[in-house]
Amino acid sequence: AQSVTQLDSHVSVSEGTPVLLRCNYSSSYSPSLFWYVQHPNKGLQLLLKYTSAATLVKGINGFEAEFKKSETSFHLTKPSAHMSDAAEYFCAGGNAGNMLTFGGGTRLMVKP
Amino acid sequence: ETGVTQTPRHLVMGMTNKKSLKCEQHLGHNAMYWYKQSAKKPLELMFVYNFKEQTENNSVPSRFSPECPNSSHLFLHLHTLQPEDSALYLCASSQATGVRNSPLHFGNGTRLTVT
Numbered sequence: 001a002q003s004v005t006q007l008d009s010h011v012s013v014s015e016g017t018p019v020l021l022r023c024n025y026s027s028s029y030s031p032s033l034f035w036y037v038q039h040p041n042k043g044l045q046l047l048l049k050y051t052s053a054a055t056l057v058k059g060i061n062g063f064e065a066e067f068k069k070s071e072t073s074f075h076l077t078k079p080s081a082h083m084s085d086a087a088e089y090f091c092a093g094g095n096a097g098n099m100l101t102f103g104g105g106t107r108l109m110v111k112p
Numbered sequence: 113e114t115g116v117t118q119t120p121r122h123l124v125m126g127m128t129n130k131k132s133l134k135c136e137q138h139l140g141h142n143a144m145y146w147y148k149q150s151a152k153k154p155l156e157l158m159f160v161y162n163f164k165e166q167t168e169n170n171s172v173p174s175r176f177s178p179e180c181p182n183s184s185h186l187f188l189h190l191h192t193l194q195p196e197d198s199a200l201y202l203c204a205s206s207q208a209t210g211v212r213n214s215p216l217h218f219g220n221g222t223r224l225t226v227t
Contacts, residue, residue, distance in 0.1 A: 034215055043116070043202055043218030090155065099168065100216065101210070102155040 002027045003055030004093045006103035014111045019078040022104045023065075026072060033074045033093040034100070035065055044090060050074060061085070086110045115139040118203050118219035125193065126227055133188040133222045135203030143209045144186040145216065146178060147202040154204075161186060162209045193226045200224075 007022040025031055032051045036044040048059025055067040065076045074091060091103040114138045126132050137144065146158040160168035161180040175197075177189040186203055200223050204216040 036218075041220070041223070043118075043204075043220045044216070045218070046215045049215055099157060099160065104154045 002031065002094055002101055004033075004091050004101050004103040006089075006091050006106050008106050009104065010107045010109065012109040012111060013081045015052070015083055016080050019063075019076070019081045019085065019108065021089050021091075021108065023074045023076065023103060024072050025074060025091075025093045026098050027093065027095055030069075031093045031095055033065075033067060033091070035059065035063070035074075035076050036090045036092060037061075038088045038090065038105075040087075047089075056063040081108075081110045083112065113117070116203055116205055116217050118201075118222050120209075120222060121220065122223045122225075124225045124227060125190070127193060129193075130189070130191040132190065133224075135186040135188075135202055135219055137184055137186075137205040137217070137219075139204075139205055139217060140209055141205040141208045141217070142183050144180060144183070145204040145206075146186065146188055149200040149202055149221070150198075160209060167209060190224075194222075195226050198203060198224055198226045209227075218219035 003026045005024045030052050034049045035047040037047050038044045047063050048057045050057045050067045058064045063078050067074050088105045088107050090105050092099045092100045119134045124189040143162045144158050148156040157170050158172045159178040164180050174194050198222045202221045203219045206216050
C-alpha cells in the first residue's frame with residue numbers, strides 16, 4: 001500500500017525567510033511524487049513533479065523539492081518566502097498505474 | 113487560466129433539490145475525475161473515468177451520480193443531498209489514468225452548500 005504524509009498541518013514564516021514543507025511517502029517501489037498548491041477558492045495547481053529522473057526537482061515560483069529515497073522524503077523548499085506564497089500545499093504520490101494519493105495538506109502563512 | 117472549467121462556481125441547494133455540476137476540459141485528455149474537498153479532511157477521490165468508461169467509484173453514496181458523455185465533459189448529478197455533503201467539488205483531468213500519466217489538471221471547483 002502507498003501513502004503520503006505531510007508532517008505539518010500549518011507552517012508560518014516571515015516574508016523573505018526560507019520555506020520548508022515536509023512530505024514523507026511509503027511505497028514498495030520507486031514512486032512518482034508531486035507538489036500542488038491551492039490558493040483560496042481555486043483548484044490545485046501543479047508546482048513540480050518527480051518521476052525517477054533527477055532527484056532535485058525545480059518547479060514554478062522558485063520552489064524546488066528533493067527526492068531522498070533513504071529518508072522516504074520529498075520536502076518542498078523555497079529560499080525566500082513571498083506574501084503571495086501563502087496558500088495550501090499538497091504532496092501527492094503513487095506507483096505506476098495506481099491513482100494518486102494526496103497528503104492532508106499544509107497551510108503556509110507568510111507574515112510581513 | 114485553467115484548461116478545466118467547472119460550473120457553477122457556487123451552488124446552494126436544499127436537501128430535496130436535484131442539481132448538476134458540470135466540468136469541461138480543453139486539454140485533449142482522456143481521463144477525468146471528481147474529488148470532494150471538505151474542511152479539515154484530506155482530498156477524497158470520488159469517481160474516475162478513462163475514455164468515457166467509469167473505472168473507479170470510491171464507495172460514493174448513490175445520491176451522487178456521475179455522467180461522462182465524452183472525454184471532454186463530466187457531470188455530477190446531485191439529489192437528496194445531506195448537509196454533510198457541503199464541500200468544494202473539484203474536477204480534474206489527465207492524459208490517462210495512472211500516476212505515470214499524471215499530472216492532474218484541476219478546475220477551480222464548485223462550492224456546494226446544502227441547506
